[in-house]
Amino acid sequence: MCLALLPFQVFSQDKKPEPGVFMKDPGSELWRQVRQRDMEGVGISQVRGVDSGVLINARGDQWARFRMTQLSTYGGFAIAGIFAIVILFYVVRGSVPVEGGLSGRMVKRFTDYERVVHWTLAIVFLFLAITGLILLLGRPVLLPLFGKEVFSLMASASKEGHNLFGPLFLVSLIMMLISFVRRNIYEKGDMTWLLKGGGLIGDGHASGGFFNMGEKTWYWMVILIGLVIAVSGLILVSPSLGQGRVIMELSHIVHSIGALVLMTVSVGHMYLGSIGSEGALEGMKTGYVDINWADAHHDRWGKVCHEQDLIISAEEYARSQGQKPGADKMETAEQSK
Amino acid sequence: MKKLTKTSSAVGKDTAVKPGKALPDAISRRTFLRNSSLMAGGAALATGVTPVMMKKADAAVATTPGGKIDEVKTICTHCSVGCGIIAEVQNGVWTGQEPAFDHPFNKGAHCSKGAAIREHGHGERRLKYPTKLVDGKWKKVSWDEAINEIGDKMLEIREKSGPDSVFWLGSAKHNNEQAYLFRKFAAMWGTNNVDHQARICHSTTVAGVANTWGYGAMTNSYNDIHNSKSILLIGSNPTEAHPVSLQHIFKAKEENNAPVIVIDPRYTRTAAHADHFLRIRPGTDVGIIWGMMWHIFENGWEDKEFIRQRVYGMDEVMAEVKKWNPKEVENVTGVPEEQVFAAAKAMADNRPGTFIWCMGGTQHTIGNNNTRAYCAFQLALGNMGVSGGGANIFRGHDNVQGATDLGVLSNTLPGYYGLSAGSWKHWSRVWGLDYEWIKGQFDSGSYEQSKGKDVHVMNTKGIPVSRWIDGVLETPENVAQKDSLKAMLFWGHAPNSQTRGVEQKKAMEALEMMVIIDPYPTASAVMPDRKDGVYLLPASTQMETYGSVTASNRSIQWRSKVIDPLFESLPDHVIMYKLAKKLGVADQMFKNIKVENDEPLIEDVLREINSGMWTIGYTGQSPERLKNHQEHWGTFDYTSLKAEGGPADGDFYGLPWPSWGTAEMNHPGTPNLYDTSKPVAEGGLTFRARFGVERNGTNLLAEGSFSKGSDIKDGYPEFSHEVLKKLGWWNDLTPEEQQAAEGKNWKTDLSGGIQRVAIKHGCSPFGNAKARAMVWTFPDPVPIHREPLYTSRRDLVEKYPTYEDRKSFWRLPTRYKSIQAIDYSGDYPIILTSGRLVEYEGGGDETRSNKWLAELQQDMFVEIHPRDANNAGIKDGDDVWVEGAESAKVKVKAMVTRRVGSGVAFMPFHFAGHFQGKDLRDKYPEGADPYVLGEAANTAFTYGYDSVTQMQESKCSLCRITKA
Amino acid sequence: MIENLIDGPLWYFSLAVFVIGVVWRLGSIIFASRKQDLSVARGAAGPAAIKTVFSRFVPHKEIVSQITVPFVAGYMFHLGLFALLFFAAPHVAFLEENLLGFGWTPMPHWAFIVASQLAFLGLIMLWVRRMVNPVSRLISTWDDHVAAILTFVVMLTGCFALLEGSTGLRLLHRFSVELWLIYFPFSALMHTFTFIPSRAFTGAWFGRRGIDA
């Protein structure tokens, strides 16, 4: 990178130095001083603005290199990689069926409100993920396809959309935190789930409560990393608060790494919550899950359901969903018998 | 602030796209090369090499219509450097500004003010129409109504209290012609109560310097600093006050390796570029100068031959200097011996050296002592009258030199003629008026006596601007005139440049009428809590009129009109005519001057000036010659200012006064005063014989020193008809000249014949004398140190006491000792000083209304040393109260910096619009409030006036700083 | 080309459809002939009609707990949208320049952002609830979904165009608005206007019968 301002560089551009004249360059002393000092309070300027008193911000270059060489490269690979893994996994394992099939007898798992919170967060997250990725990877991936003008529109829209939806993510995250936190506190038995590899690896079920160890971990990842992303995002979106460039650069790094981690893991979550595991999506869709699914994946909670007699029949379930009992659902019920 | 982000789109923005000037193909490589090489030439000052720039592709063809672009050459209105400006005007709108690369003073360079001057041409925050205060609200009125009401009130006051109860406060912002008319107007009205900012900026310089060697002006020029081998700046911070002058200083510094010595209480931006920095305690200038001279005399470095030939009274100075041994100097000024020695040696080793001073030296109760000490220093080293030497007194406002020359002062008529009967007679002849009529305009009484005889009011010094407050507030018995002041005309004056804000407010409220004539409302409009009796008249800026303007180096430049007056504003001389007509003196006042549509013809005014200003040689600068210089300013040399070839061949740029004789005589102007190495006809000069020919048996005329080509090879007195006759040169005059010169001298001979003949014989018309290092007519003949009235060094008061109180001094009681007797240093432990910022100028109303400048300085602040800040628990950026020793308080932001020494605080004085913590923004007429308001530093400044000129003390007071 | 179409004819067309459509729909509702109520009035219809229009802004206490999400989200969305529509600076400027010839003080930028965030969150939550709540899902028609999605698109394109620097994004927003305007009179979006006669009718109907509703 060129610091053309540096006197010794200008000097070096001179092809024929005057013979016999050698002197210590006063400028280089000055510049050494400028660059070796702390970033804070290096100088003063009558021009107001963020860091207007900073003559040279060397961190900027570090940040630029990190973003261009590491962040976008590894980030891109990570996103592409998780999709590859999920597809591979599906091809190898397929959808994991509920042991013993579905019974048709259901148990209430999530309230309306809980599902609203989940899906709101999901929609906002997806929107932010896509717009964020456009900003991060658009230039190498999309720009060559669309050309500068069109891509600029996409990027501009992404930037505005991303900025505007950011705070919504924080709000939905807080709703998520409040409504699910009690059931996501780690408890005894979660370790065994982990030791068994969550039931995905090898045979035999891993024991789990209302939420199993994996879900809890995902939950805490979402909450904690999400908060970090949200806060760093707010720092980035409000340039007028007076924070310096260094803070912005750090925020950006934290924000993008956090977001990439969440995105990567979320692909796994989406897979497991939908086609990866039979009967899992039901819970978030209708609020009810098959008791057999519950017994299989959340045996400790299933037990409670059995004990407290929370299970409803297929007919009752169909009625709750506004369907005539015995329509399409009957088939499943019969099969499971 | 949000609103500010909108650009002034309405004005010229859409048409502002600038096609190449000479459309379309002629703008080309050639133009580029010209500009760029000039630019690089300026850049390559150090080497004099003009490298040729490389150029990219040929310039593109301009495509956008928008009308022809007129290029107007004009002069910056901000400071006394007098930078040239090229304004680009399109359809009457000022759309662009180009660097005037060929202007001899600035080579296209500007400071932030000059580079932002175009904003004035858009002037959103101007006073837009005549306005008066009715029941506490501003009301728009017509010009006729305003002039009528003001005139009626003035006449009523005249009837009741006499003409001296109206104070005519003029301005250094007027061009020469307006300044002259203003002084004449006051004379026609019949008062000497007329003054302007020079009183509070360089009056002590003018008095001190003029009484030392003849003229009270900068002796050399900014450009002449190129020849300096050493540069001493005291109480001067040109990086902020005269930034473009630094290009000349740096040239000497880099090319001549001239040491730069800065003596100042603050480590200023100038000091940062200096080789020696001496931090003195404020108000100890005499001490440090005598301290340096102690080393000079001790080591015999003084120029003995020069002193013998051309200096009177150096022995007395030596005797005083003897007392200032290094120990005493360190005790009083705070500067250790080795630094004083090094600075003295640097000046002694590198001659000629120039001596630059500004308001840090002048604004003291002993300001005249300071300036004379500086002069003595230069005389001792023989630095006077040589190129590269001189007393380079950087003046403040763009035309403060001109306004001073034209006598907008309460102690003189134009041309420093003074107020004697002879002077009045001279000017009444020039004006073509009956002397008795003028006399009749004045109050017929007498306020003072001289040699037992009553002195007519006409010959009595008026109240100076620094004291108008007391002229209002003192009981009429204490004011040596018929009645106290009842009305003020603030004609281009910012009140915040004056000390004692609280009393000033009181005085404003006590007046019967305030008239503020200015492009901006100024703080005068908002300071007093008045309900009525205030008139605001919108004057146009100097960019909206034309005329001549005198730069600090005495060069007179023609300033062209860039745009028509904005809004309902009128040029000052038009307003003067209207008011004169109302007051019934227009016929007399404009007898020799053509008036069209109420506008007096500027050229005629200048011709009248030319016909009367013989004392200082304002006679050769005819409008034609000045316009010629303006048109061909590129032909003048950058260092010598002399035109080589071209229509002004041989002239010095701007015909720096004295340009002797009539314009026909074609005197080239005098670039360096008292320079004997040139014939007088080519700009040479001797010291002026102003103080007689001998004193107590000692010869006051020069001995064996004379200017080149002089027919008299020794000192000689000033020329008069008698001297010519004695010398046998009388017949060199033409018969007509003889007729005019009979009974006259070089100052009063309206034909200019005496001057012509003297110069023909190689002689200076004003004689050839010694400079006097001792001014026996002043309170302190040899400059001595006296402690400031408000001093923190009580231990020195006994040894260096101030003056006795005076009962009537410039018509007013003036206090010295009675103030110093009280010890304020306990309650107010910090020394308070003030100064300038580069972005603002003067009272700052104009510059704080300029959005490009205002953005750079948004807060009024006080500089505090970290030690004082820590003691008071103040952090950088805190709001603090600065309370002056007379208990006026200002609320400002703290800037904790080592720029000031411990125990010293500094405030810039350009702010106004807040008063003792109160924001007065809503008191401005709508839309005329400056972007930036702040406390006026001078609100907190205290009493104290120079013992000769009544200069205010605004560089050294005491204060207390507490967290707000 | 397309710029001219969207800024010109299509805009006028959609505006015409909107205005004529709304007037026609409202007219046909208001002037729909109805059998005269021959029963003896037990109360005043008029005051009850007016009262009901306002009283229905607040849900009955008994059901608040069951409809917290639509209640809160509904208000967030509707208030946010109203603020956006009429007090966003670009909208005020647009209305002043293109339609009304006069303007009013727009809200500050930060309020604009907050309002749009409320509106977005409200709309998303309402739509999610529509999908996850069995009853809502069942009573939703495709028209409801189209109206919601179209409104969402209008808001989204508006937020995309927030920088006000890009013609393309502005046109996208305007185009979506035009589609929305055309769709408006023939859809559930008409509730913007019809909620008043509808509530009033109910109120009058009950009021006449002396029922405090």
Place this chain on the structure above:
Amino acid sequence: MARMKFFCDAERCIECNACVTACKNEHEVPWGVNRRRVVTIKDGEQGERSLSVACMHCSDAPCATVCPVDCFYTTGDGIVLHDKDICIGCGYCFYACPFGAPQFPEDAAFASRGKMDKCTFCAGGPEDDHTSDEYKKYGRNRLSEGKLPLCAEMCATKALLAGDADVVADIYRKRIINRGSSAFNWGVNDLNLGG
């Protein structure tokens, strides 16, 4: 081809801010946006120096590298310009730039940045030269008129140099040689800030 460069001579810069206002004047830059600024280091201490900085038109400009929409380009004169029609105002160039050159018109809280604005070396932008579009977005195009940036042309002490890098280097080298024989030219040699 010439390679245009700015250079600020710290020995001469006096922080008069003429470069700042000259830029405002020439381009009508709004309040709050400053394409150029002067920074003073060691204010009030020995060795105090000021420098005028703006876009330095780097040969391998970090702003261009990080721009997510690739809106920067370098002219044949080595001037780094950007296309405001492409710019999305993300602020990445501001993070990356060592000199703090990119400026953003600021809104209040929740400010989304406007389009970036920076020094153009008085060379306009991608629009046709001297069109009003170019003027509105980028300011005047002096270079195509054969003039150099106004900030340098108006510099009070000729501290700020602009132009072809070779010429600028040449001027500066000659200044250095001039100062060379002087003992004190690297700063104050006898300075007591005492007090």
